[in-house]
Amino acid sequence: MYNTKLAFSGNAAETAVRSLIEEVELTPKPGLVDRTNHGAHQDLTIDLMRKSAISLKETFEEIAYISYGSNPSISLREEIAEIGRHGEIRMFETTGGVNTHKGAIWAIGLLISAAAMGKGGYSSKEIMSRAGEIARHPDQHCPDTDTNGKRVSTKYGVNGAKGEAQQGFPHIEHVSLPMLKRSRAFGIPEETAKLNTLLTLIAHLDDTCILHRGGFKALEFAKKHASAALTAGSIDSIKRLDEAFIIRNISPGGSADLLAATLFLDKIQATVTGHDVQKEAEYTH
Ligand SMILES: CC(C)(COP(=O)(O)OP(=O)(O)OC[C@H]1O[C@@H](n2cnc3c(N)ncnc32)[C@H](O)[C@@H]1O)[C@@H](O)C(=O)NCCC(=O)NCCS
Numbered sequence: 071m072y073n074t075k076l077a078f079s080g081n082a083a084e085t086a087v088r089s090l091i092e093e094v095e096l097t098p099k100p101g102l103v104d105r106t107n108h109g110a111h112q113d114l115t116i117d118l119m120r121k122s123a124i125s126l127k128e129t130f131e132e133i134a135y136i137s138y139g140s141n142p143s144i145s146l147r148e149e150i151a152e153i154g155r156h157g158e159i160r161m162f163e164t165t166g167g168v169n170t171h172k173g174a175i176w177a178i179g180l181l182i183s184a185a186a187m188g189k190g191g192y193s194s195k196e197i198m199s200r201a202g203e204i205a206r207h208p209d210q211h212c213p214d215t216d217t218n219g220k221r222v223s224t225k226y227g228v229n230g231a232k233g234e235a236q237q238g239f240p241h242i243e244h245v246s247l248p249m250l251k252r253s254r255a256f257g258i259p260e261e262t263a264k265l266n267t268l269l270t271l272i273a274h275l276d277d278t279c280i281l282h283r284g285g286f287k288a289l290e291f292a293k294k295h296a297s298a299a300l301t302a303g304s305i306d307s308i309k310r311l312d313e314a315f316i317i318r319n320i321s322p323g324g325s326a327d328l329l330a331a332t333l334f335l336d337k338i339q340a341t342v343t344g345h346d347v348q349k350e351a352e353y354t355h
Pocket residue numbers: 150151152153154155172173174175176177179180209212217218219220229230231232234275276277278279323324325327328
């Protein structure tokens with residue numbers, strides 16, 4: 071039992087880090103850090119993003135370990151929050167104070183906790199639903215600090231990272247995961263399937279990163295043009311979108327986080343079913 075728990079936690083944490091690295095390596099991404107540029111971010115580099123992702127392995131491993139085989143409860147919520155906040159501190163130490171993965175620690179932290187509750191036996195739908203249950207429990211130790219997300223969620227009446235999780239990740243369940251699977255089913259190459267997944271997230275999500283930098287107009291612009299790029303279906307249209315986002319200081323950081331979370335869920339579920347689509351794609355391309 072002890073070894074199974076330890077092995078699951080280590081493997082799941084590695085999967086989480088791999089998902090974060092896959093997200094940042096995916097190129098070209100509009101407004102985000104990728105292999106060719108740093109998007110609309112002056113203080114971020116791909117190397118910093120990679121280092122940050124690797125620094126989070128212990129955080130994810132600890133969350134999985136304490137959640138293994140348990141059920142959502144207030145005490146577990148508080149324990150996970152404590153580990154998550156330490157993860158944020160470690161991230162800021164690694165990056166010299168730059169926010170690289172705050173939203174991703176939150177989303178993947180909850181999902182890895184839920185996956186561990188099911189000891190690796192839950193479907194992606196069960197994982198999201200369990201993660202929502204955990205996020206709905208109150209955390210009395212949560213500091214009442216003013217964040218960009220809180221400010222714009224109130225101002226524009228939208229769901230931020232917290233609402234998305236508390237509702238059981240509807241944008242992953244109904245938008246991104248179906249797009250990833252549909253793209254693969256059409257025989258679309260893996261990298262393009264991931265780009266489609268990111269574009270559809272940008273087209274649908276009320277991303278508080280975009281709102282706090284550019285307000286409602288920027289969010290509308292991002293949604294409309296991501297949707298058009300998805301319809302156009304060419305790498306050139308994504309490159310043009312990248313230029314347009316950089317000029318307008320638009321960064322879809324929330325969509326990037328949910329893409330990483332989608333890739334994580336896809337892999338965790340793949341392990342469960344024994345059908346590793348990622349490996350299959352690597353063999354065939
Ligand atoms: C909930 C969190 C993300 C704070 O959210 P808030 O909106 O107040 O903050 P902030 O603007 O600083 O960051 C939000 C980040 O979420 C991402 N995001 C933005 N919009 C969205 C959206 N609609 N959906 C999902 N993610 C989004 C972005 O990357 C953004 O940077 C989180 O940091 C937190 O409360 N952590 C406490 C520790 C904890 O409870 N951890 C438990 C699991 S590890």
